[in-house]
Amino acid sequence: MTRVTPSASPATEMFSRIVTSGLIAGAAAGLIAALLQLWFVQPVLLHAELYESGQLTHFGAETVSAHQDLGPFEWSRNMLSVLFTMMVYAGYGLMLVALMAVTEVQGNTVSARQGLLWGLAGFVTMQLAPAFGLAPEVPGVAAADVQLRAIWWLGTAVATGLALWLIVFGKGWAAWGAAIILIIAPHLIGAPQPDSYAGPVPPELAAEFAGRSLGVGAMAWTLLGLLSGWLWQREAQGAPVPQAA
Amino acid sequence: MTAKTMTTSSAAGARSVLLPAIAAFAIGFGLIFVSGLVQAETLHDAAHDTRHAVGFPCH
Numbered sequence: 001m002t003r004v005t006p007s008a009s010p011a012t013e014m015f016s017r018i019v020t021s022g023l024i025a026g027a028a029a030g031l032i033a034a035l036l037q038l039w040f041v042q043p044v045l046l047h048a049e050l051y052e053s054g055q056l057t058h059f060g061a062e063t064v065s066a067h068q069d070l071g072p073f074e075w076s077r078n079m080l081s082v083l084f085t086m087m088v089y090a091g092y093g094l095m096l097v098a099l100m101a102v103t104e105v106q107g108n109t110v111s112a113r114q115g116l117l118w119g120l121a122g123f124v125t126m127q128l129a130p131a132f133g134l135a136p137e138v139p140g141v142a143a144a145d146v147q148l149r150a151i152w153w154l155g156t157a158v159a160t161g162l163a164l165w166l167i168v169f170g171k172g173w174a175a176w177g178a179a180i181i182l183i184i185a186p187h188l189i190g191a192p193q194p195d196s197y198a199g200p201v202p203p204e205l206a207a208e209f210a211g212r213s214l215g216v217g218a219m220a221w222t223l224l225g226l227l228s229g230w231l232w233q234r235e236a237q238g239a240p241v242p243q244a245a
Numbered sequence: 246m247t248a249k250t251m252t253t254s255s256a257a258g259a260r261s262v263l264l265p266a267i268a269a270f271a272i273g274f275g276l277i278f279v280s281g282l283v284q285a286e287t288l289h290d291a292a293h294d295t296r297h298a299v300g301f302p303c304h
């Protein structure tokens with residue numbers, strides 16, 4: 001029995017191209033990000049939790065060793081982290097490739113090399129700019145209300161992303177001026193800060209955590225951009241010719 | 246004439262890209278919102294380490 005598959009509409013085809021490239025790039029970058037996190041970030045997090053839970057006391061009566069037994073590898077906890085990190089990066093991948101697709105209508109050609117720049121812009125948008133006001137928090141640090149921080153965080157990401165878009169694709173000083181305002185405004189408004197510094201975690205751990213979180217983010221985002229650009233280009237080249245099984 | 250043809254085809258191109266791009270972007274944002282920002286307790290506990298590691302506001 002032969003069935004003739006009706007050819008998909010251009011919009012459907014475009015949607016599946018975006019989703020395929022975005023999800024594959026996101027899942028791959030997310031897996032690498034998760035492994036880097038488990039190796040470089042998780043030990044700092046577990047160490048900080050010893051202070052958060054009160055098992056260790058910073059500046060207590062006794063000097064506390066900086067080398068602590070962090071317990072055995074927790075499979076279910078860490079596999080959930082891998083799953084969620086892959087979900088986060090799959091989300092980033094879909095958004096990144098969707099934006100790449102939009103620029104192609106305006107004559108921009110996305111390549112793996114250009115993807116690297118997209119990835120760096122994504123890192124600045126989703127991690128570096130929000131971190132300028134709200135540094136990646138280790139568990140147990142003092143912080144303002146989580147809803148307020150989430151709103152500021154999201155607003156900063158949106159404003160920064162829009163600003164970078166205007167710098168790259170905008171034309172003229174009106175667009176660039178707006179971009180400068182969008183980039184700086186969230187930081188002039190200021191992120192919600194705690195009323196007092198009552199966090200029990202040593203500043204050395206908090207600093208190490210923030211540095212590593214940003215470092216892993218930079219690695220994973222550049223990889224995400226590179227893969228997204230490369231896969232998108234491949235999909236674009238293969239697009240006009242229907243795949244024969 | 247040529248200019249008009251180009252405008253029409255690029256408008257059609259824009260239509261066939263814009264809608265799917267918005268849909269994919271929205272799904273991507275949904276994934277990030279669920280795994281990063283929703284404060285429901287079970288979700289928060291499961292995604293806890295990831296949220297801290299990627300710099301989302303947590304707790």
